Amino acid sequence: MRMSVVDVGSNTVRLVVADVGDGVPLPVHTAKWKLRLSERVGPQGEIPEEAVRHLVKAVSAAEETARRWGAAGPLAFATSVVRGAPNRLDVLRSVHAETGTRLCTLPGELEGELTFLGARRWMGWRAGPLALFDIGGGSFEVAFGRGRLPDFVASLPLGAGRLTRDFLPGQDRPPEQTVKAMRREVRHQLRDVAARIRWEGPRTTVVTSRTFQQLARLCGAAPGRQGPFVERRLVRSELRVGLDRLAALAASERALLPGVSAPRAAQSLAGAVVGHTVMKLTGIKTVTVCPWGIREGILLRYVEDGGSWWTELTRRSAGVEPVARAALRIAPGPEPEPEPEPTTVGG
16 A cells, blocks of 8 residues: 655655555655745734745645555645644635645644654563654754553753744854853753653663754764664764754854755754753763654554544544544645655655
8 A cells, every 4th residue: 555644844845655564664755845834924923825835835746746656645744834834724725716725734643642652663572661852943842652652742942943043043142151051941841750760761762854864974873865674873972972063063064064954954954952951861872863754654554443433533633623642542926835846765
């Protein structure tokens, strides 16, 4: 069975087309479109009409691409930048009316749960009790569990984009006191969650997301072109050195470092602060970079539990009623700028 997932994040719209007939999502085509929603939101977090038009165009392009690759209508979801918008329901309805795709938003805790599922499947049972850290643009998810799904999930307002807007809005080298203030806020938000992870004592800790992947590359991990099966680790002491390098540079200069892409250069410092702080507070010295995350978790959940949970999720996301995690377990403007040369595997 060939399926597709569309992920509307703070910076990009990502499409994954995968074969999932054996219960393992094997990608055959991936593509992404630059959107940078987080840079377009209004002062109260609302998404303006022009940005909605860009979003509609990107979702429509992703849907058409998935169809060309023989996949059914995509499972489309948006993360915190849409989830937290005051006009969220209007955005979701506009996307559905213009494209026919039902875009839904996921509660932060459910994002963590699905990401954990993807990471658990990739790492396998030999990983033992597993902790997960996932830095997004607007939120930071932490999860821990011993089984298929986590026993504990927390979603905190510590996304790399959010912290950059709050503490590092300029492109110049940030003053030392500003970085210290950001770190204090991160420590405050993480205090209780970090204590829980220390108490649980995970055998393995994994990190997902582009932010962690780029930080690992900055600290010497293998580049992405070597494929997903190359083991990649991130060491806390090396991340500390990388953090200091990022803090000493302006955003334009950070983009020249290994692994730091130009679109994410501005928020790379905030991501490094969150990553290093959570490792330090939890006492974790080394983490494994996992290539699977929320998109693979959604595909796995859909295949293993059936499509009814996704149907219910999209219905509730559209405003029928609040999403309950326990219930879910039971059950025209200018074109968006596409990334050059979308990655194709096989096919």
